[in-house]
Amino acid sequence: MRQPLSIMFTILIFFSTVGFPAVAAALNTSDGDELVSRYVTIIDDRGIIVLQTGHEVHPGDQYISENDILYEITAVEGTLARCHALEKLSSQAPATLLVQAPVPGTPAPKIAIYHTHTDESYIPNDGTPTEKGNGSIMLVGEAFEKKLTELGYQVNHSKNLHDPHDANAYHRSRRTAMKLINEQPTAIFDIHRDSAPLKVYSTTINGEDVSKLLLVVGRQNQHKQTTLNFARSIKSAVDAKYRSLVRGIFIAHGNYNQDLSPRALLVEVGTQYNNREAAERSITLFADVVPSFLGPVNNSSGVAEASQAGTYTGTNESNPPPPAYAPTATAAGYDIVGILLAVIIGIIAFLLLSTGSWQEAKGKLKHFFKFEFVNFIGPHKKRKE
Numbered sequence: 001m002r003q004p005l006s007i008m009f010t011i012l013i014f015f016s017t018v019g020f021p022a023v024a025a026a027l028n029t030s031d032g033d034e035l036v037s038r039y040v041t042i043i044d045d046r047g048i049i050v051l052q053t054g055h056e057v058h059p060g061d062q063y064i065s066e067n068d069i070l071y072e073i074t075a076v077e078g079t080l081a082r083c084h085a086l087e088k089l090s091s092q093a094p095a096t097l098l099v100q101a102p103v104p105g106t107p108a109p110k111i112a113i114y115h116t117h118t119d120e121s122y123i124p125n126d127g128t129p130t131e132k133g134n135g136s137i138m139l140v141g142e143a144f145e146k147k148l149t150e151l152g153y154q155v156n157h158s159k160n161l162h163d164p165h166d167a168n169a170y171h172r173s174r175r176t177a178m179k180l181i182n183e184q185p186t187a188i189f190d191i192h193r194d195s196a197p198l199k200v201y202s203t204t205i206n207g208e209d210v211s212k213l214l215l216v217v218g219r220q221n222q223h224k225q226t227t228l229n230f231a232r233s234i235k236s237a238v239d240a241k242y243r244s245l246v247r248g249i250f251i252a253h254g255n256y257n258q259d260l261s262p263r264a265l266l267v268e269v270g271t272q273y274n275n276r277e278a279a280e281r282s283i284t285l286f287a288d289v290v291p292s293f294l295g296p297v298n299n300s301s302g303v304a305e306a307s308q309a310g311t312y313t314g315t316n317e318s319n320p321p322p323p324a325y326a327p328t329a330t331a332a333g334y335d336i337v338g339i340l341l342a343v344i345i346g347i348i349a350f351l352l353l354s355t356g357s358w359q360e361a362k363g364k365l366k367h368f369f370k371f372e373f374v375n376f377i378g379p380h381k382k383r384k385e
Helices: 003-026 137-150 169-181 224-241 276-294 329-355 358-384
Strands: 040-043 049-053 062-065 069-077 080-088 110-114 154-157 187-194 202-205 208-211 213-218 246-252 264-271
Touching: 040 069, 049 062, 049 246, 110 137, 110 169, 137 154, 137 187, 137 276, 169 187, 187 276, 208 264, 208 276, 213 224, 213 276, 224 246, 224 264, 224 276, 264 276
Parallel strands: 040 080, 110 154, 110 187, 187 264, 213 246
Antiparallel strands: 040 049, 062 069, 062 246, 069 080, 202 208, 213 264
């Protein structure tokens, strides 16, 4: 008589033990995978290569090219995808993201950095595209941290490991991201290394070889449009100072933990064939432009100053500065809903397997709620009375 109830409690205990990441993976709600050393080639209607990336590609994904042309993926066949040009976008940053001068005397803005794929490396330096527990992508993160600190920002750079490089890496790094967001940073960057041929990520700026950057926006989070506007404002600012440094914005299938904050962004720094020095130079140039899209930092005298990286947009009372974001209740709510959903699916699956038919499963559920659940709740009611 008590068997279904005991089964339900067993399932609840199981999911509370393994946690939501395993549940999400089982329900296929994890982010799109990223290929470790292979890449997908995307061509347009004329057969011209538009993008090559290690991100898995799905129909409906979009890409804003270096020249601000918006493409949409229409078909995927293995490592070849086809796209169609939709429109030419304005190169200007969205007006909703204009920054405001900081109040004199206030602490410097905080910026958080972490790495979901902590194994990513650069072959010319490391001899391998991945090195578990010691990927040189974290050294690129250090170069980013160093330059931002020099500019006056408070930087929290996490080197927590999230290996292996699999579909659950983003679930593991989510814990890291949430801890970083507890510090209420103005922005949080997940620094990666892409997979693609060397030529599509190599360029020269100020006479030095650097690796290009790809900005990635997940299209499966409630902040998608705000995050996309943030990415576009970044591209606009970088283009104004270092044209060709940002190769584009990939709006990809997935979440990439960007539901935690509208200013959470994934940045791909070069490919496995770039050398690490080129990647470090490029992320330093990127950091140099940060004051253009996140606002300048107060100097020691309390007077707001803009970096030479770009043009400061000025104060606009009708356009308040973007707030720092702490983990919202919605993020925790998603985890709870996911667990409950997984429990329900698990119970239904068990009943189907044990009974062999929907009719029998429905009968057992009816019996449970009519008798066992009432018997279970009844004694509690009596005790209260």
